[in-house]
Amino acid sequence: MEEKPIRKIIHVDMDAFYASVEQRDRPELRGKPVAVGGSAERGVVAAASYEARKYGVRSAMPSSIAARRCPELIFVKPDFDKYKAVSQQIRDIFLDYTSRVEPLSLDEAFLDVTTNHKGMTSATLIAQEIRQRIFETTQLRASAGISINKFLAKVASDINKPNGQKTIPPKEVDAFLMQLPIEKFFGVGVKTAEKFHQMNVYRGADLMEVDLMILKSRFGKSGQHYYNIVRGIQHSEVVPNRVRKSVGVEETFSTDLLSEESMLAALYKLGERCEHRLKRAHSKGKTITLKLKNSSFEVQTRSHTLPEVTNDIDVIMETVVALLQQSVPADPIRLLGITVSNFDVEEREVQLTLEF
Template sequence: MSDSPDPAAPIRKIIHVDMDAFYASVEQRDNPELRGRPVAVGGSRERGVVAAASYEARKFGVRSAMPSVTARRKCPELVFVKPRFDAYRAISMQIRAIFADYTPLIEPLSLDEAYLDVTQNLKGIPSATQIAEEIRARIRAETQLTASAGVSYNKFLAKLASDQNKPDGLFVITPRMGPGFVESLPVGRFHGIGPATAAKMNRLGIETGADLRERPLPFLQQHFGKAGRFYYWIARGVDDRPVQPDRIRKSVGAEDTFAADLFSLQEAQAEVAKVGEKVWRYCEKHNIRGRTVTLKVKYADFQQITRSRTQHIPIADAADLLGIANDLLAGVFPTPKGIRLLGVTLSSLEGPSERHGDSERDEGSARQLTLTL
């Protein structure tokens, strides 16, 4: 985010598409017995974590990342389903192919959501809202799933808009609406402001977008560092980040929850090897490397710790990755309590061009357009 918005910058037309309860909806689509029932994907009845919850389950307060035992308490009728990531990836690619009929500027955030820049789209449609409606209709027809969409003139507002009428909804935030829409929202609703930051803002008397807008830039930088500039501008409905179709992932990770708690280093090393090998297979498949290894440990009482190490050069192979992960693991032993989950993440990622010093990027020119959302 620059010091001030560039008045010569083109006004963009951005769509944020977010599939509705994606994993759970796929399971309900493929198994008629699950339709209309509260469904949790992931974990198990006794252990593990909910990866996704159907809207029927959400009515009981079941949410993703919730321990399965907590979800079961909230909803005794909850049906647990094992995740089928191959199926989710296949459908995600099917949906992405729909996006590609309209624009090459697609920035996936995960399997179930993406930003699209349709300012200059392949079909020559002047209305971003019309494009969003067409995409949602095609997703429903071709996958029998529903998607919500947000349309606006920047990524921040498009993301907020897609949450506004979920599920199966569409919402548009025009340039005239943007600043006022931001002012009315609690800061905890802002994408990019997590629970801890929202709590810190609340302690500083910042409850809403209007409160955030009242704080001068030096104040926000003092309390939030580099992020202060981002918060300053989004409070004014300004976000100049482009849609980045070649955006590299920030991290690659895998983790596993165990049926019985682990107490010995040897048992833990065997499990770290399994998740570490999953991470490395992904890196090999996508030709990416990383410099930072992070070990995640969750104990039986749900206390969670992480340990990280950063190398000066990218990690060369699976042996190096596992060696660092095991060094980090050795540092948490002997353990005072059982371990229920272990995870390994590789970050500070680089693609082949970064590793070979090729920093050139094509910069497409864009002209000023009249915005018809």
């Protein structure tokens, strides 16, 4: 059997981050169900406070459904500049312990503390210290998971939420994986879980009994991943300064866009935001993608690849306009998005090194 690589990995996940920041800064919201993003009529919930989660309100849920589940729900407009500033405070704390920090988003990150700046031997104590420092600095709570690889650390961080942590030491890995529900395995969504259930696979112990060839025949390349992960084998390292693969912006509108003129006006505002993000990230891309969602929630994407990379708004918008005018939607449009991808990776990696 392939040997498990033993590393000390911490996954830190802020508790209801956006909503907690708003409750911290606005005392009138404390103890109340809060949704960041959207409105009672439309949009999508970006984050929900724990008071809102008791009603079944979750991130990525349509706001209209959230409002029905919790009539007292308070919708708050997101302030991403503020969230980014708080996220940077938290990241600075991480970097006091290790340079091997891989942010997944503003509110979560992996840390490899196998060796660390403090010379501490206990990853559990490091996680406790980091969570305490985060609270002292930001007055926000964080949860953490600690184990031998990224997958297990991420699963563990969710076990004692909110404001808790869980360590899965090497000697407990096998027993933990055997009882883990298949839905908790990384890469297993609703449809994949249904396929596993059809094979009578409900927990890790069931997955352990499935032959590798059967997994590959049913799940393709992911079969090897499932075979390894249930055995505690994951070679994925914590990667600082991960190369960004795309930059995009999108917006759900309070009222549907009915004309080409209104769509173009909205797209130009999105284009300016996209250009700003590209330049801040020192990125240029070749492929421009236009996303459209109509009032029936049908999504359409149109893409065009340019001969050279760019982050110039004039070039981006010329392409976006052409993509829209290929066939101007007849149905009302509720969401528009612009994404730039297909970056020059070699150039991007050099710039990341210089920026770091």
